[in-house]
Amino acid sequence: MTMSVNDASVFTDLSGLNNIRQLGRENEAAGLKQVAQQFEAMFLNMMLKSMRASEDVLFGDNYTNSNEMKFHRQNFDQQLGLHLSETGGVGLADQLYRQLSQRYDINASSEGEVGRLDAGDNNQGQEFPLPSYRVPVQSQMPNQSQAPNAVQQQAPVINNAAAFEQPEDFVRALEPAARKVAGELGVDSKVLLAQAALETGWGQKMIRSRDGHESHNLFGIKSSPNWSGSQVEVSTLEYRDGMVQRERAQFRAYGSFEDSFRDYANVLRSNGRYSDALNAGVDSELFAERLQEAGYATDPAYAEKIKAVxxxxxxxxTNSGSVIR
Structure with missing residues (x-):
């Protein structure tokens, strides 16, 4: 193990942590990886400390258990924790890095991004859903006394994904557009909301340009030669022969979320392979299954994920048609 001065891998050199901060300014991904390793080292130190405490109970009267030995042993354990985290550790650093890079959109190429629908060919994909713990769920129950048309009258028009702090915020903002387009397609608005939530992680993982410009792309529709509108290029992960591969692709950008719903409806109606899905009508589970069978996404579990959402x-x-309060 080679260590240098001002190295964060030397636990006694606190100035080495400044290097991580500087690295974070120059390379966010590399800086975040260092932070994740430091966190795993702390976790490993806690484990080692707990193990040492158990050892003290069993061998507390041993002559090697002096205060001096405990001091040196503690130093050794702290350095060991750093070394283990840098050489693979228990995998906590890798998991933490992937989660945080997705949460804060580090490097626009997080492990959770995969390709979405290309309206022009069969080469489609879908975004991995965010685990439920990333977006806390309110236990508040909806007001069941509202009339079905209350959604259209009271739900605010929101075109900023930053407003989606909770799943309820996402549904409340998009339900009017979902109902409108679902009515035109003859499907249940629930399945459209679920698919949009799956593709965007309840609005927390929207496709954005490098400068942070919002694409309003709710269904991961890729750009195609006949698309004349705006587009955004991002890194994606695609399923190829059962394997996930990283690719870069152009995605459509819209002026509003309602435009995204309408373009999605147009894609389904104008492409014959989705006719069976549309013929499923309000049977949402069948719609999801036929959507997957038609090749909407490369994820083999796409339909099951929609059903889960x-x-x-x-x-x-939203079954009652009431706005979530």
């Missing part, structure tokens, strides 16, 4: 309380509450 449909069971979320925020979407189930």
């Amino acid at each position: 449909m069971r979320h309380p925020a979407i189930e509450a």
Whole structure:
């Protein structure tokens, strides 16, 4: 193990942590990886400390258990924790790095991004859903006394994904457009909301340009030669022969979320391979299954993921047509 002065891998050199801060300014991804390793080292130190405490109970009267030995042993354990985290550790640093890079969109090429629908060919994909713990769920129950048309009258028009702090915020903002387009397609608005939530992580992982410009792309529709509108290029992950591969692709950008819903409806109606899905009508589970069978996404579990999202309380509450309060 080679260590240098001002190296964060030397636990006694606190100035080495400044290097991480500087690295974070120059390379966010590399800086975040260093932070994740430091966190794993702290976790490993806690484990070692707990193990040493158990050892003290069993061998507390041993002559090697002096205060001096404990001091040196503690130093050794702290350095060991850093070394283990840098050489693979228990995998905590890698998991933390992937989660944080997705959460804060570090390097625009996080491990959670995969390719979405290309309206022009069969080469489609879908975004991995964010785990439920990333977006806390309110336990608040919806007001069941509202009339079905209350959604159209009271739900605010929101075109800023930053406003989606909770799944309920996402559903409340998009439900009017979802109902309108679902009515035109003859499907249940729940399945459209669920698919949009799956593709965007409840609005937390929207496709954006490098300068942070919002694409409003709710269904991961890729750009195609006949697309004359705006587009955004991002890094994606695609399923190829059962393997996930990183690629870069152009995605459509819209002026509003409602435009995204309407373009999605146009893609389904103008492409014959989705006719079976549309013929499923309000049978949302069948719609999701046929959508996958038609090749909408390369994820083999795409339909099951949509069904799982449909069971979320925020979407189930839309059955009555009432706005979530």
